[in-house]
Amino acid sequence: MPRPPSPRPGASRTVRVVRLPLGDDDIRPTFRRERAALKRGVWPIAGCDEAGRGPLAGPVVAAAVVLDPQRVPRGLDDSKKLDPQTREKLHAKICASAQVAVAIAPPWRIDRDNIL
Numbered sequence: 001m002p003r004p005p006s007p008r009p010g011a012s013r014t015v016r017v018v019r020l021p022l023g024d025d026d027i028r029p030t031f032r033r034e035r036a037a038l039k040r041g042v043w044p045i046a047g048c049d050e051a052g053r054g055p056l057a058g059p060v061v062a063a064a065v066v067l068d069p070q071r072v073p074r075g076l077d078d079s080k081k082l083d084p085q086t087r088e089k090l091h092a093k094i095c096a097s098a099q100v101a102v103a104i105a106p107p108w109r110i111d112r113d114n115i116l
Contacts, residue, residue, distance in 0.1 A: 047064065048064045061103070
């Protein structure tokens with residue numbers, strides 16, 4: 001993958017949100033869209049996901065991960081497709097080389113703010 005653009009000294013940091021559409025062919029991660037976005041100067045690129053049922057069955061947990069394009073762990077895939085040992089190994093590699101953020105919204109917060 002191409003190297004992300006280096007920040008210039010004294011440059012202000014602006015944030016762009018670019019949605020990379022998913023298609024029916026996205027069965028395995030190819031990072032094709034991410035590479036194209038990097039070539040256009042889009043950086044960082046975060047992958048996001050959530051889990052939970054909200055106010056009906058506990059909290060909702062959301063996470064965002066920004067991988068270093070030069071250090072994408074081999075074998076990275078949907079966690080549901082990986083056996084527990086592979087998930088644990090990948091977890092360690094991701095945490096060692098990525099920026100990770102996790103947020104938890106308890107049921108009362110979802111009732112108050114909504115998540116849609």
